[in-house]
Amino acid sequence: MARQIKIGEPLNDSERWAFSLLASELPDDYLFFTNLELLSQIGQPFEVDALVIGQYGIYVVDVKGYVGQLEVDANVWSLDGHHQASH
Numbered sequence: 001m002a003r004q005i006k007i008g009e010p011l012n013d014s015e016r017w018a019f020s021l022l023a024s025e026l027p028d029d030y031l032f033f034t035n036l037e038l039l040s041q042i043g044q045p046f047e048v049d050a051l052v053i054g055q056y057g058i059y060v061v062d063v064k065g066y067v068g069q070l071e072v073d074a075n076v077w078s079l080d081g082h083h084q085a086s087h
Helices: 013-025
Strands: 003-006 031-039 045-053 058-061 070-072 076-079 082-085
Touching: 003 013, 013 031, 013 045
Parallel strands: 003 031
Antiparallel strands: 031 045, 045 058, 070 076, 076 082
């Protein structure tokens, strides 16, 4: 079971489910922080749902509670064909 460090509380049921899944499914030597706020280079805050530190990398997890066909690339995500710009 991975070790979770709660910075903030889950904002919804999707986050609670995702954090529980991460804790139970990630290897024991993984660590993840949940609901933390980081500042961009210009000082603008943005919230990170989960930051996972693993054996081979650091992963940023953005939790969505959507149902449907989700397609994602580095700059845009699309739910059932409706495009949204990434932050």
